[in-house]
Amino acid sequence: MTRSLRVDAVLVQAVIAGALSFAHLHDLADAAGQDGWKAWAYPISVDLLLVAAWRRLRSEGPSRLAWCWFLIALVASLGANVATAGFLDLTNPPAWLRFGIAGWPALAFLGGTLLAHTHNDPSPVPPAPAPAVETEDLAPAPDTTPAPEPVAAIEETPALPAAETTPVPAPAAAPPVPAPAAAPPVPVALVDHARKVADDYRTRTGSPIDTDTLRARLGVPAPLAAAIAAQLA
Helix, strand or coil, X not given: CCCCCCCCHHHHHHHHHHHHHHHHHHHHHHHCCCCCHHHHHHHHHHHHHHHHHHHHHHHHCCCHHHHHHHHHHHHHHHHHHHHHHHHCXXXXXXXXXXXXXXXXXXXXXXXXXXXXXXXXXXXXXXCCCCCCCCCCCCCCCCXXXXXXXXXXXXXXXXXXXXXXXXXXXXXXXXXXXXXXXXCCCCCHHHHHHHHHHHHHHHHHHCCCCCHHHHHHHHCCCHHHHHHHHHHHC
């Protein structure tokens, strides 16, 4: 099957622009004294340097080197097109034009060599972090619970000497039994403090606090200590 040729307008425009630029560079080099095959080599050198710099920009990204030589080749090509439009007398070219045309081969050789043998150093890739090692068995945490303080032994009250017994005559009638005294009122703050003391005692010893110990800890009379112990029970 034959493939139909499709005319691309962009391609046609590129061919026309390239041919005109090539002819202008040739005419400028010929007017500057570079006749014969040398006049045809100049446009090839300028266009090749322009293409090499553009390819470097496309392949390795923007760089100062590629942009520098791309602009130099672009100025040389654009300057030749403008110079042949009548702005310069090509029958009697100025000295600076002859100087530039004569020095172009060395400049183009330097640019092509740098573009071909100078490359951007790729940025180093940081190493991947090492995977975290998972421990299967963790050592048990040390027990930081404070040991219970030893309870100070309550000093025993020395026994009082036995009183001498004297014969007492039997009473004619038993006296009436007095009614039990009412328990003294206990402040709520004192009950709360006594509860904290009793809880601390149970935590350290494992047994409930007795009335005598509670009285010694609070420094209250025995009836008041008994009333507090009754409310804590």
